[in-house]
Amino acid sequence: MTLFNEEQLNQIRNQLEHWETTTLKKTLDRRSERRPQFITTSSVPVRRLYTPLDIADFDYQRDLGMPGEYPFTRGVHSTMYRGRLWTMRMFAGFGTAEETNQRYQYLLSQGNMGLSVAFDMPTLYGYDTDAPEALGEFGKCGVAVSSLADMEVLFDGIPMGEVSTSMTINSPAAILWAMYIVAAEKQGYHRSQLRGTIQNDILKEYIAQKEFLFPPAPSMRLVTDTIEFGTREMPLWNTVSISGYHIREAGATAVQELAFTLADGFAYVEAALERGLDIDEFAPRLSFFFNAHNDLFEEIAKFRAARRIWARAMREKYGAQNPRSWLLRTHAQTAGVSLTSRQPENNIVRVAIQALAAILGGTQSLHTNSMDEALALPSEKAVTIALRTQQILAHESGVANTIDPLAGSYYVEQLTNQMEDAANDYFHRIESQGGVIPAIESGFFQREIADAAYQYQMEIDTRQRIVVGVNDYVADEPIEIPLLQMDPAGYDRQIARLQRVRAERDNSAVQKALAELADCARGDENLMPPIIAAVEHYATLGEITDVFRRVFGEYHEPVHF
Amino acid sequence: MKRKIRVLVAKPGLDGHDRGAKVVARSLRDAGFEVIYTGIRQTPAMIAEAALQEDVDVVGLSVLSGAHMALVPKVKEALVAQGMDDVLVLVGGIIPNEDVPALNAIGVKGIFGPGTATQEIVDFIHKELAEPAA
Numbered sequence: 001m002t003l004f005n006e007e008q009l010n011q012i013r014n015q016l017e018h019w020e021t022t023t024l025k026k027t028l029d030r031r032s033e034r035r036p037q038f039i040t041t042s043s044v045p046v047r048r049l050y051t052p053l054d055i056a057d058f059d060y061q062r063d064l065g066m067p068g069e070y071p072f073t074r075g076v077h078s079t080m081y082r083g084r085l086w087t088m089r090m091f092a093g094f095g096t097a098e099e100t101n102q103r104y105q106y107l108l109s110q111g112n113m114g115l116s117v118a119f120d121m122p123t124l125y126g127y128d129t130d131a132p133e134a135l136g137e138f139g140k141c142g143v144a145v146s147s148l149a150d151m152e153v154l155f156d157g158i159p160m161g162e163v164s165t166s167m168t169i170n171s172p173a174a175i176l177w178a179m180y181i182v183a184a185e186k187q188g189y190h191r192s193q194l195r196g197t198i199q200n201d202i203l204k205e206y207i208a209q210k211e212f213l214f215p216p217a218p219s220m221r222l223v224t225d226t227i228e229f230g231t232r233e234m235p236l237w238n239t240v241s242i243s244g245y246h247i248r249e250a251g252a253t254a255v256q257e258l259a260f261t262l263a264d265g266f267a268y269v270e271a272a273l274e275r276g277l278d279i280d281e282f283a284p285r286l287s288f289f290f291n292a293h294n295d296l297f298e299e300i301a302k303f304r305a306a307r308r309i310w311a312r313a314m315r316e317k318y319g320a321q322n323p324r325s326w327l328l329r330t331h332a333q334t335a336g337v338s339l340t341s342r343q344p345e346n347n348i349v350r351v352a353i354q355a356l357a358a359i360l361g362g363t364q365s366l367h368t369n370s371m372d373e374a375l376a377l378p379s380e381k382a383v384t385i386a387l388r389t390q391q392i393l394a395h396e397s398g399v400a401n402t403i404d405p406l407a408g409s410y411y412v413e414q415l416t417n418q419m420e421d422a423a424n425d426y427f428h429r430i431e432s433q434g435g436v437i438p439a440i441e442s443g444f445f446q447r448e449i450a451d452a453a454y455q456y457q458m459e460i461d462t463r464q465r466i467v468v469g470v471n472d473y474v475a476d477e478p479i480e481i482p483l484l485q486m487d488p489a490g491y492d493r494q495i496a497r498l499q500r501v502r503a504e505r506d507n508s509a510v511q512k513a514l515a516e517l518a519d520c521a522r523g524d525e526n527l528m529p530p531i532i533a534a535v536e537h538y539a540t541l542g543e544i545t546d547v548f549r550r551v552f553g554e555y556h557e558p559v560h561f
Numbered sequence: 562m563k564r565k566i567r568v569l570v571a572k573p574g575l576d577g578h579d580r581g582a583k584v585v586a587r588s589l590r591d592a593g594f595e596v597i598y599t600g601i602r603q604t605p606a607m608i609a610e611a612a613l614q615e616d617v618d619v620v621g622l623s624v625l626s627g628a629h630m631a632l633v634p635k636v637k638e639a640l641v642a643q644g645m646d647d648v649l650v651l652v653g654g655i656i657p658n659e660d661v662p663a664l665n666a667i668g669v670k671g672i673f674g675p676g677t678a679t680q681e682i683v684d685f686i687h688k689e690l691a692e693p694a695a
Contacts, residue, residue, distance in 0.1 A: 121574070121575040121576055121626050122575065124575070125575050127575075135628070135631050135632070136574065136628035136630065136631020137574060137575055137576075137626055137627075137628045140626050140627035140628055141626050141627060205577075209577055210578075210579060211577050249578075249580070250578075250579075250580050251580050251584075337580070340675065341655075341674050341676055374655065374674075374675050374676075375655065375657060376627075376655070377627075450584075450587070453580050453583065454583075454584050454587050454588070457584045457588070458588075460678070461679055461680060467676070469676075470676040483657065557600065557601075559599070560583075561570075561582075561583040561586040561587055561596075561598045
């Protein structure tokens with residue numbers, strides 16, 4: 001059922017034309033608008049005014065439906081935030097497991113509702129802290145976890161069967177997940193009780209964040225092994241967090257973020273179907289992770305379009321029967337790339353607007369960035385303000401009181417439709433190249449993103465785009481916010497623990513476990529059981545990853561700029 | 562005709578955040594420089610080797626991860642070991658103010674944080690290499 005009939009639309013069209021030639025014209029004759037063209041954060045032109053004419057064939061039941069019902073444009077739950085607020089999940093990790101454990105305890109005491117682990121660069125690349133490749137990187141962008149011993153310290157005093165934990169880890173995701181499982185079992189929980197997420201989205205690593213290790217085929221096998229293992233043994237765990245966040249941070253537009261992320265999602269679905277898994281068994285455990293950037297309405301439209309596209313594809317293209325398979329559940333994080341190092345307090349305001357977009361977009365969980373993150377890892381004070389921002393939005397702004405309040409806005413509905421159409425165009429372009437992996441290998445995504453990033457920078461350099469404190473309203477004032485200082489003894493403590501682990505464990509058992517893992521890697525059985533066995537014997541992250549590096553080889557990307 | 566100024570843009574260390582490096586590489590190329598981009602995960606030795614092979618005038622290093630105080634001195638040492646003492650070394654990325662004096666002391670001439678206009682880098686290179694700005 002369309003909202004407007006032909007007669008109404010004609011009347012509106014006449015009224016619009018009349019307005020344009022009279023009232024509007026008079027104003028424009030006196031004074032032109034501020035800019036010849038207005039654009040979104042993604043450089044999409046924005047019209048002066050949106051009316052029913054922009055959504056003339058809008059069909060409420062087809063395009064929106066009811067909350068918690070297909071196609072979920074209005075949200076994945078029937079009560080949304082009236083029933084339960086989004087999970088306030090602050091991403092944190094730095095230095096040693098001890099320091100990060102303290103930060104987690106602090107965050108939980110301040111109303112943070114779920115944990116989210118940031119690992120340091122060596123961990124993300126499957127290196128132990130003392131590997132030569134790890135030079136200078138220990139604890140800088142997250143916490144170092146080189147073995148089960150570090151994971152045990154990281155969650156010391158935190159009931160792993162009761163919290164939900166998200167781990168931002170990709171190439172070595174299966175290994176860190178195994179460490180989490182074993183640490184929780186040592187706390188006395190059963191693995192089937194554990195709730196959380198591993199990011200485990202290797203495709204966006206090739207596309208954007210570049211933390212890949214192995215070639216695409218064995219990487220996809222590892223992801224599919226984790227999906228299969230989770231389906232069998234960890235019913236509450238999200239096995240992949242299909243991530244647009246990093247694609248956006250690398251410079252993509254909102255449409256590219258949406259399209260490339262969902263294309264990656266379809267690729268994981270297809271890989272799991274090829275493995276012979278039943279779609280309705282694994283699809284409910286796929287989750288998503290989107291960016292929340294500056295342009296309020298564009299971001300809201302992106303979240304709404306994402307849910308609708310995913311639901312339609314899962315039901316109509318892949319034939320999923322279980323409504324939970326149709327749901328796009330998502331985490332959101334405010335846009336790190338939007339933070340400025342100049343006048344950093346202004347970032348508090350940016351983050352609040354971005355968080356508002358994610359909430360109006362219907363996110364299930366949210367991380368808000370800290371004002372100091374263009375300078376360093378966040379201080380405790382900066383993190384607290386970021387968390388308080390979510391609490392103010394939740395309890396004071398009123399936006400959590402009703403469901404999808406921007407539905408029916410001519411602008412937001414038009415943007416939502418436009419995003420869906422533009423994403424469909426990208427799906428066809430990707431398909432015509434043979435799918436996501438061939439498009440990665442040819443550098444298609446990388447070029448699209450680099451072009452958009454360059455255009456964005458040029459818009460700033462030429463002041464078509466104003467960034468407050470950067471290219472306008474500039475003030476040369478000293479930065480007065482205190483930055484996080486890490487414990488200088490942390491590195492030595494981490495190295496000492498690693499050496500103790502290697503000295504005290506049963507090294508023949510480790511060698512045997514690693515040999516069995518290598519055999520399994522050369523075959524096609526699921527890799528999770530032998531990884532867990534190696535982790536139980538305190539094989540280190542570097543040792544396990546080295547097995548894969550030897551068997552699978554390493555990937556090198558085509559270099560474009 | 563004068564030879565074009567040759568710039569190597571490199572990403573040392575593990576961090577794969579290459580947005581800034583690519584934008585800078587492209588804008589330097591558009592400004593008329595000859596730009597060689599190494600890609601990610603370069604060791605100091607690889608960077609110095611590329612700088613020598615390509616006979617560059619400028620080496621621009623991009624680091625987001627915070628490892629700059631370990632990596633940049635190693636790159637500088639490797640350049641010196643190749644006899645490239647006089648190459649102009651620039652650093653971009655997340656560099657806290659307190660690290661700037663130490664980087665200047667080992668010979669890093671320019672440090673460009675987030676929010677830098679690309680023209681600022683172009684102008685800086687022209688000034689340092691004493692070429693008239695285009």
